[in-house]
Amino acid sequence: MKANIIVTLKNGLLDPQGKAIEGALKSLDIPGVESVRQGKIFEVELAEQDKAKAQALLKAACEKLLANTIVENYRIELA
Amino acid sequence: MKANIIVTLKNGLLDPQGKAIEGALKSLDIPGVESVRQGKIFEVELAEQDKAKAQALLKAACEKLLANTIVENYRIELA
Numbered sequence: 283m284k285a286n287i288i289v290t291l292k293n294g295l296l297d298p299q300g301k302a303i304e305g306a307l308k309s310l311d312i313p314g315v316e317s318v319r320q321g322k323i324f325e326v327e328l329a330e331q332d333k334a335k336a337q338a339l340l341k342a343a344c345e346k347l348l349a350n351t352i353v354e355n356y357r358i359e360l361a
Numbered sequence: 362m363k364a365n366i367i368v369t370l371k372n373g374l375l376d377p378q379g380k381a382i383e384g385a386l387k388s389l390d391i392p393g394v395e396s397v398r399q400g401k402i403f404e405v406e407l408a409e410q411d412k413a414k415a416q417a418l419l420k421a422a423c424e425k426l427l428a429n430t431i432v433e434n435y436r437i438e439l440a
Contacts, residue, residue, distance in 0.1 A: 288402055290402070290404065300403075303403065303426070303427070307426060310422075310425050310426060312418055312421055312422050313408075313418075314407050314408035314409045314418065315406075315407060315408075315418075315422075316406040316407060316408055317405070318403055318404070318405050318406075319403070319404045320401060320402070320404075321401070321403075321404065322399060322400070322401065322402065323369070323400045323401065323402045324379075324382065324397055324398070324399055324400075325369065325397070325398045325399075325400065326394060326396070326397050327394075327395040327396045327397075328393050328395060329392075329393035329394075329395055330393045339391055339392075339393065339394075342389075342391055343386055343389075343391050343394075346389050346391070347382070347385055347386060347389060348382070
């Protein structure tokens, strides 16, 4: 089973990388970009076929390793 | 209009960061992880309301700045 895990900074936290990209896009004459926030995506392949079990496994992976839940949100998308 | 841009390494290219995460998940007793590949996600807010124009803008942004098309794929998801 394939899954995507998306980890993003929580709203309200400053994202300097996103701000830098915003500025760079402006200077490249790409108009109308109001905001950019950068996050991480993990494309995971699992042996587990059961959706509920896969979800539980990935939640554990996020909490223990992939996301810093103090400053980051994560979401799990099962394919 | 909101859009997500997802940039991932092309298939076949070694992803050492993904491999490291794979190893770490194993050592954390999270079983059945067959592969992990890490990518980047950009959450963009655009003033443009027209879908076709937004797509064209974001394509330019990817080609010029966000993705290294020699080694990376990108996909654009308009919300």
